[in-house]
Amino acid sequence: MPAPDTPVLDVAGLRVEFPTRRGTLTAVHDVSFTIAPGEVLGVVGESGAGKSLTGAAIIGLIDPPGRIAGGEIRLAGRRIDNLPYDAMRTVRGREIGAVFQDPLTSLNPLYTVGRQLIETIRTHLPLSEAQARARAVGLLEEVGIPAAARRIDHYPHQFSGGMRQRVVIALALAAKPKLIVADEPTTALDVSIQAQIIQLLKRLCRDHGTAIMLVTHDMGVIAETADRVAVMYAGRIVEIGPVADVIHRPQHPYSVGLMGSIPSIVDERERLTQIDGAMPRLTAIPDGCAFHPRCPHAFDRCRRERPELMAAGGTRAACWLRVGGAVASAAAGVEAA
Amino acid sequence: MSAENDTSAAAGPLLRMTGVARYFDVSAPWLNRVLERKERVTLKAVDGIDVAIRKGETLGLVGESGCGKSTVARLIVGLYAPTRGTIVYDGVPIAGDGATKDARALRAARRGMQMIFQDPYASLNPRWRVADIVAEPLRAHEPDIPRAKLAERVVALLEQVGLAAADGKKYPHQFSGGQRQRISIARALSTNPSFLVCDEPTSALDVSVQAQVLNLMRDLQRRLSLTYLFISHNLAVVHHIADRVGVMYLGRIVEIAPTRDLFANPQHPYTRMLLDAVPDLEMTGEARTAVAGEVPNPLDPPAGCTFHPRCPLADARCRRESPALRPDGTGRGAQVACHAAEEGRLPPRAVPVAVAVR
Numbered sequence: 176m177p178a179p180d181t182p183v184l185d186v187a188g189l190r191v192e193f194p195t196r197r198g199t200l201t202a203v204h205d206v207s208f209t210i211a212p213g214e215v216l217g218v219v220g221e222s223g224a225g226k227s228l229t230g231a232a233i234i235g236l237i238d239p240p241g242r243i244a245g246g247e248i249r250l251a252g253r254r255i256d257n258l259p260y261d262a263m264r265t266v267r268g269r270e271i272g273a274v275f276q277d278p279l280t281s282l283n284p285l286y287t288v289g290r291q292l293i294e295t296i297r298t299h300l301p302l303s304e305a306q307a308r309a310r311a312v313g314l315l316e317e318v319g320i321p322a323a324a325r326r327i328d329h330y331p332h333q334f335s336g337g338m339r340q341r342v343v344i345a346l347a348l349a350a351k352p353k354l355i356v357a358d359e360p361t362t363a364l365d366v367s368i369q370a371q372i373i374q375l376l377k378r379l380c381r382d383h384g385t386a387i388m389l390v391t392h393d394m395g396v397i398a399e400t401a402d403r404v405a406v407m408y409a410g411r412i413v414e415i416g417p418v419a420d421v422i423h424r425p426q427h428p429y430s431v432g433l434m435g436s437i438p439s440i441v442d443e444r445e446r447l448t449q450i451d452g453a454m455p456r457l458t459a460i461p462d463g464c465a466f467h468p469r470c471p472h473a474f475d476r477c478r479r480e481r482p483e484l485m486a487a488g489g490t491r492a493a494c495w496l497r498v499g500g501a502v503a504s505a506a507a508g509v510e511a512a
Numbered sequence: 513m514s515a516e517n518d519t520s521a522a523a524g525p526l527l528r529m530t531g532v533a534r535y536f537d538v539s540a541p542w543l544n545r546v547l548e549r550k551e552r553v554t555l556k557a558v559d560g561i562d563v564a565i566r567k568g569e570t571l572g573l574v575g576e577s578g579c580g581k582s583t584v585a586r587l588i589v590g591l592y593a594p595t596r597g598t599i600v601y602d603g604v605p606i607a608g609d610g611a612t613k614d615a616r617a618l619r620a621a622r623r624g625m626q627m628i629f630q631d632p633y634a635s636l637n638p639r640w641r642v643a644d645i646v647a648e649p650l651r652a653h654e655p656d657i658p659r660a661k662l663a664e665r666v667v668a669l670l671e672q673v674g675l676a677a678a679d680g681k682k683y684p685h686q687f688s689g690g691q692r693q694r695i696s697i698a699r700a701l702s703t704n705p706s707f708l709v710c711d712e713p714t715s716a717l718d719v720s721v722q723a724q725v726l727n728l729m730r731d732l733q734r735r736l737s738l739t740y741l742f743i744s745h746n747l748a749v750v751h752h753i754a755d756r757v758g759v760m761y762l763g764r765i766v767e768i769a770p771t772r773d774l775f776a777n778p779q780h781p782y783t784r785m786l787l788d789a790v791p792d793l794e795m796t797g798e799a800r801t802a803v804a805g806e807v808p809n810p811l812d813p814p815a816g817c818t819f820h821p822r823c824p825l826a827d828a829r830c831r832r833e834s835p836a837l838r839p840d841g842t843g844r845g846a847q848v849a850c851h852a853a854e855e856g857r858l859p860p861r862a863v864p865v866a867v868a869v870r
Contacts, residue, residue, distance in 0.1 A: 222689075223720035304643035336805050353551055365576035365745065368806065370789035392718060395748075395791030422793050436723030438752035440790055446730070446751065453688045 181252045182209035183353050184233065188246035191228050191237060200457040202241070203228050204410045210354065213384040215377070217401030217418065219392060219433075221454055224407040225452045226390045227405030228357045233388065234273050235263040236358035251353055263507075269299040272385075274400035278339035279455075281346070282331040288315075288342045289327035292349060314345040318375055337368030346376065351383070373400050394437050397473035398422055408428045409455055409465040416490025422481070426487035427472045427476055427494045464495070526707055526739050527588065527625075532580040532597030532608060533763075534583055536612045538811070557583040559763035560597070562837065568635035570733065570740040572754030572771070574747055574786070576807055580763040583745045585711045588741065589627045601625065601707070623653050626700035630712035632692030636684040638787055642695055644678030644693075650702045654790065669698040673728060690721035694728065702734070714749060726753055729791060730787060748791050751775055756845075758785045762810055762818040769846030775859075779840050779848040781823045817851065825859075826853040 189205035203225040210216045216305055218226045231237045233248055235255070247255040256265055267273070269352060275281050292311035296302060301452065302310065309325070315323035318341040323396055340360060347355050357376065361369040370392055377400055380387055389401055397420060405415040414427040425431045435448025452469045463480055469474040476495050487497035536555040544622055551695055558580045565571045567807060573581045586592045587607070590598060594608040604621045607610050612618055626649065629635040633726040636645055643666045650665065651659060667677040673694040684692055693713060712731070714722040730753065732738060744750050750757055751771060758768040759780065778784045805822040817835050820826035829851050837849040854856050 177845060221660060221720060337806060345851070365807075366786060368748065369578065369790045370791065373791065393791070394719070399791040399792045433720055436720045437793065438723075438726070438746075438748040439793060440748045440751045440787065443772075444752070446727050449723045449727055450720045451724070453690065453721070 176272065182211050183214075183251055184208075184210040185249040185252075186229075186246070186389065188231065189229065189232060189234055189248065190239060191225070192244040192246035193241045195270075198456070202243075202410055202457055203232065205246070206407075206410075206412055208405055208412065208415060210388060212227070212353070212386055213380055214403065215380055215387040215389055215401045217397035217404040218355075218388060218390045218407060219394060219397055219404060220407035221392065223454055225410040225455075226407045227358050229389060229407070230358050230388060233354075234267050234271050234356050236267075236273075245369070247371075261461065265299075266297060268352070269350045270352050270354065272349075272352040272355040273290050274340070274347050274355060274357040274360045276338040276362050278336065278343045278363070279331065281343045282339060284331050287328050287330055288334070292342075293325070295349040296345055300504065306328045311345075311349075314348055315342070317348070317379075318342070319371070320344045320345075337364055337371060340364060340368075340372055344372075348379065348383075348385075352385065354386045354388065355379075356390070357389045360389070361396055362391065362393065369396070376400060393421065394434065406433065408458070409460055411465065412484065413466065413494070414490055414492040415484065416488075416492075420489030424488050424490075426490050426492040427496055428465075428472055429466045430492070432469075464493070513677050524567070526567045526602055527741075528600045529561050529563050529566040529588070530582075530598045532558060532561045532584075532587060532594045532599060534580075534587055534592055535595045545706045553811055556763050556808070556813070558587065559644070561765055563758060563765060565707075565739060565741060565770065567739055568733075568737055569755045570742055570753055572750035572757040573741065573760060574750050574757060575743065575760035576786075577744065578762075578807060578810055579760040582711050583626065583763075584760075585709045585743055586739065589709050590622065619653070623703050624705050625707040625709060626703065626705040626710060626715045628693075628696050628710045631685075631716050632689055632696050633716070635696055636692060638864045639686055640683070642670070642675075642682055642684065643678065645684070645695060646680070646702055648698060648702075653703050655712060656783075665702070669702055672701065672732070674724075684741050688721070689717050690724055693717060693721075693725050697725075697728065697732070701736070704736075706737070707741070709741045709743075711743045712745070713742075715744065715746065723748070729753065735808075747786060747801045748792075755775050759786065762807065762813050762850065764818070765847075766819065766850070767846070767848045768837070769840070771846060773844055779846065779853045779858065780819075780850050781825055781852065781858075782819050785822070817849075823852075825857055826859075828849075 176280065187207045189203055189206040190201060193200045193202055204227055208216065209487040212320055220226045232243055243256050247254055250270055257391055289311055292314060293307045297308040298308055305314045312323050315327060320326055320338060320341055334342060361372050364372060374398060375389060379385055390434060401418045403416065404418050405412045408429050414421060414425065421430060422434060425434050430450055432450035436450065438447060453464060461468055464477045464482055467477040482493045482495045484491040484493045485497055526619060534557050536557055538555045539545060539552040540550045561584065572828055585593055591608060598607055598608040599609055601621045602624060604617050606618060606621050646660050646666050646669050650662060657716060670677060670679055675694055714725050717725060742750065742753055754771050756768065757771050757774045758765045759765050767783045778787055807822060814821050816831045816833055820830040821831050835849045835851050837847045840846045840848045840853060
C-alpha cells in the first residue's frame, strides 16, 4: 500500500516526441504535476498546446510514431509509463478510466450499452454475469440514466448525446478506477447538458475519492469543476496553481491574456483582451520563452533563456517577470496586454 | 402592429421576418410508407418566427442544437425557401409569400447580405488562392469588373481584416483557423454588404483567437455601419457582441429582449434555465438550479407550449395552448412567449445574475 500522502498521479519531466522525416518534434516538454485523491486538476490551453497528448501519455494511448521520450508517470506510486502493452491494458480500465469528447466514437454501435458495460466489468473484476449486470444497472443509475434496468438493453444510437456521455462515464467507472482522464468531456454537448455532466463528475469525485484530470479549453468548465489548474502553451506548463488564483490572479502573461479573452455573461466590456498572433507550430518554437514573440512584457532575457516554473503570487509561473516570487499586480498585467 | 412595437419609426427594420416557417419532409420513401403503413413525418425546423432586425444593430440568436437557429440563417440568405411567411429585406420582399418577381431588385437585395459560416476549414475552397476566394462574390455580382480594380479591392479587403496583401497568393491550408475566419469575413465584405448573417462564426476557434475575431467584427461594424445577425450557442459570446438577443426553442423564439435586460432579468423559464446552466468564471459557489431533462424529439414536439415538460411552472393551460410572443409589459421592448409570464405567475429569480459594473 502506498503511503496515504502518495498522490494518485505523479507525472515528472514528461516528454513526448514525434519522429518525422524532417527531424524529431517535441510535442510535450518537461511536464510535471501531481493529482491527489479526490482532486480535480484542470488542464487548459489552445489547440496544439499538448494538453490532450499529456492525457494520452498517461493512459498509454499515444499513436505511433509518437512516443514517451523521457520522464516518469507514477500511478499511486507505481511506474506505468514503461509497462508492456498488455500490462498497460489492465491498468487502463482497471485503475485509470478515460472519457473522451465524442461519446459516439467511444461506444461500439453494434453492442447494447449493457453488453459493453458487463464486458468491461468482467474484464477487470471477478464477477459473474448476473453480478456484473447488477453492477452495470447500478452504474447507469449512478450516472443519472432514468429507467436504467430497461435502458441497459438499448443500443448507443437510442441514447441522446448527453445520455451517451453518461454511459461513457459509467464505462470509465466500471472497475472503480483511482483516476479518470477526461478529455473535453463536455465540448460536444449543449450547455444545459454540459452542466449536468459537470455536476456528475464533481459528485463522483466527492463520493468515491476518484482523482480527475480534466482536459478542456473551456475555462468556465474549469472554474466550476477543478481544484487546481495547469495552463499549457507550446508543449509546456506555463502556470499551475489553485483554480481561483489562476483564474482571478493569473501570473503568466499568457494566462492573463487567455483569461481576458473570455467573454462573460456577467461583465460588460467594450473589447476583449486580445493576444495577437498565434501559438507557434512545433517546427518553429522560438528560443527562450516560447511566448516571447506575443508577450507585451518581453525583454532581453525572455528571448535568450527559457524560464522554469517559479513561485509567483498564489501560483507557480514560468516567467522571468516573476523572478524571486515577484507578484504582478493584476491591473498591470491585464491592462498592459 | 403589436409584433413590431419594438421598432421605432426612426430606424426602420433592415430585415423583417413575418410568420416564417420552414418544414422538412423526413418521411420514409413512398414504397416503405405504402408497405409499412408509415405516416408522413414533418420536421418543423422553424415554426412561425416574427422578428425585425434594425439597421446597425446586432441581433443575437441563441439556443441549443436543433432549435432551428441555423435554419433561420439559411432562410434569410436564401439557401432555403420558407414553407410559409415572408422575409422582407430593406423594403423588398425577398422570399416567401408575395416575394418580388423583379430580378434586379432581388439581386440588389441579395448583394446587400452575406453570410459567414461556422467552419472556416469547410467553407473555403482548398484549391483556390485566397485572392480568388475573396474576389468571387464580386465577380458574381459584377462580371465585367476590370482586373486591376478587382485586385485593388481584394488587397483593401485583406488589409481591412488584418491580413497582408501578400496573403492573397496563398492557399487556405497555409492559414490557421482564426486567419481563415478572417478570409471568410473579407469574402463576405467584398460586395459592400450592409447585413451579415453569422452562423456560429467563432465556435470552431480557440478563445484567444475568438477574441481577435470578435474584436475585428465589432471594429468592422462600427467602421462600415454593418448590421449583424449573430447566431451562437455560446451565451457569453452573444452577451458580449449583441444589442438584442432572441432565445429559440424547438423552432420558435421564446424570448427576445435587449441584451442587458435578457441577462439581468430573463422572463421565460427556458431562458432562466439556460443562464443558470452556463459555467462562469465568477465561481460564486452557489448551487445552481438543476437543469432538468433534454430537448424533446422535434419530430414529435409536446402539445401546447413545447417547453412544458421541462418547465417548473407548467399548468393545464401550458399543456394545451401554445403561447404567443407578446410584449412583457415592462415597455423596454422585451417580448416573451410564456403563459406564466403573461399571468404574472413567474417567481422572482432564485439567483439573479447581477450585471457587474466595471
